[in-house]
Structures are given as structure tokens and as C-alpha cells.
């Protein structure tokens with residue numbers, strides 16, 4: 001199944017649950033900042049930001065059905081469909097960028113790196129990247145599916161759910177390697193409830209785009 005088709009198919013029914021650390025975010029991102037939420041789903045995080053007084057908000061998702069639901073539910077938000085792999089924003093044009101439970105949807109290292117490269121491109125120097133995502137688990141159910149799919153996706157932790165979604169749980173080493181272009185400001189391990197109601201290890205991360213890129 002194409003992943004976009006999966007997300008289109010569940011757009012009306014899934015509730016996304018990974019937590020948003022409002023206080024920490026507000027400490028790094030001033031009101032009046034331009035904020036982009038990539039893989040915004042139906043816009044639940046932007047709705048919270050709107051309620052906190054942020055006004056320059058943009059949401060992008062490759063699922064047109066997610067965007068349709070978001071526009072119906074929160075008509076005051078600017079939500080747009082994007083092509084996979086390219087953030088449709090100018091270089092150095094946003095103050096903060098959010099990726100909530102999006103890396104988990106991207107199986108391959110090179111595609112994750114490309115998305116982080118896009119985040120770096122569109123953020124202003126000193127801009128803030130705020131990510132939350134899933135970490136590897138050690139319970140039997142998870143280990144069995146990591147093992148089953150490790151050769152299919154060439155990464156331990158990526159697996160297919162029975163309903164057709166491919167999802168990835170990450171090692172911390174992988175996450176820190178991926179986010180090397182940014183300067184880590186905050187990182188905390190958390191326990192998430194997944195969109196299917198299970199518990200999983202997770203994290204949140206806040207990084208700053210370095211003023212002079214070393215890449």
C-alpha cells in the first residue's frame with residue numbers, strides 16, 4: 001500500500017496523541033514567529049498554537065484527506081497539501097518548524113535525512129526545530145515485529161502494521177546522528193500512547209539551526 005493512501009484512508013478516524021510541551025515551546029519561540037508544521041495531519045498542534053496566541057501558522061501534509069479534515073474542523077488555520085520530500089517554502093523563511101510523529105512514517109534513512117535537510121533549508125539561522133517521535137521498545141511484541149521486518153526495510157525498528165502503515169521506531173543514536181545539523185537544546189525520553197492505543201517509548205527534541213552550517 002502507498003503510505004499516502006494509508007493516511008488518506010484513516011484521516012477521518014485517527015486521533016493523534018503525542019504530547020506537545022507548550023511551555024518549553026513558548027520559551028523558545030516568540031509570539032509573532034512564523035511557524036510551519038510539516039506532516040501536520042488534521043492540524044491539532046496548530047490549533048493549540050493558535051489558542052496560545054501564535055498567528056503566523058502554516059500546516060503541510062501529503063495526505064489531502066488529512067488536510068480536508070483539518071480545514072473542516074479548524075477553518076481558521078492555513079493548511080495545505082504538499083508533495084512528498086519537498087517543503088514548499090523559501091529558503092530561510094520560517095522561525096520554527098514542527099515534526100510531530102512524522103519521522104516514524106519515513107522508513108528509509110536517506111528519506112529522513114532529506115526531510116531534515118529540507119527543515120534546515122527553510123529555517124532561518126537560529127530557527128527552532130521541534131520534533132517528537134518514537135524510540136525502540138524492548139517488549140516481546142515489538143521485538144518480534146522489528147525482527148520480522150528488519151531485512152525488508154533494512155533498518156531494525158521499521159515494521160508494517162496489519163492495516164498497512166509502515167512505521168519506524170528509532171534508536172537514540174540514529175536520532176542524534178540525523179539531527180547533527182542542529183544544536184540540541186532540549187531532549188527528553190517520554191512514554192507515548194500510540195494512535196492505536198498502545199504504549200511506546202518516545203522522545204521530544206528541540207534544536208536550533210546553527211548560525212553557520214558546517215555541512
Ligand SMILES: C[S@@+](CC[C@H](N)C(=O)[O-])C[C@H]1O[C@@H](n2cnc3c(N)ncnc32)[C@H](O)[C@@H]1O
Nearest residue numbers: 007016039040041061062063066084100101105
Ligand atoms: C502520525 S501522523 C501525525 C500528525 C500530526 N503531526 C500530529 O501529531 O497530530 C503523521 C502525519 O504525517 C503525514 N506524513 C507522513 N509522511 C509524510 C511525508 N513524507 N510528507 C508529508 N506528510 C507526511 C501523514 O499524512 C500524517 O498526517
